[in-house]
Amino acid sequence: MRCSMAVLTRSAILREMELGRLRVDPFDVQQVGPASIDLTLGGEIRIIQAGAEPIALCEEVDYRDYTRARPLNKPYLLPPGATIHGITRERITLPPDLCGFLEGRSRFARLGLMIHVTSAFVQPGVSNRQVLEMSNLAGHPLEIHPGVRLCQIVLMRTEGEAVYRGRYAQQESP
Secondary structure (H helix, E strand, C coil), rough: CCCCCEEEHHHHHHHHHCCCCCEEEECCCHHCCCEEEEEEEEEEEEEEECCCCCCCCCCCCCCCHEEEEEEECCCCCCCCCEEEEEEEEEEEEEECEEEEEEEEEEHHCCCCCCCCCCCEEEECCEEEEEEEEECCCCCEEEEECCCCCCEEEEEECCCCCCCCCCHHHHHHCC
8 A cells, every 4th residue: 555645865866867757948967866856946037026906815905906926036035024936947757646846945944034924735647847936034134045955745656646727737937
């Protein structure tokens, strides 16, 4: 009997990649840890614009109406208490029986950087880049650089198979 929702270790991750079931593009084997894959911040961020009007949190709300995208071609100073969206450089492609969770890396969390406030779940069957909701909980501005391994994905086997076809199935930008 197979154990459901088991975390994949390095050897299982590499085996899934060799079989072509799991893809990370671009990929560097040095990014694979004991039970996760480090992911890097891509070259674009999305900044939440300040405003006095309340945002109605309903099904029709679109975050793009309240944010603006900009290239991350130079470091961005994330002020204390602020949140921005980043996106991974890597495209993650999961088979229907693997899902994942995005986690921050402790070296940056200890300095006050939160990578995901609430939506860290990566659905089975996705093939996209992952949006990172980055918040600064430190008392200092944090300098955000593209190409830094800011987070990691922890992969798990699911019980059964599914493919995500929702609103963000094809996301390519934050």
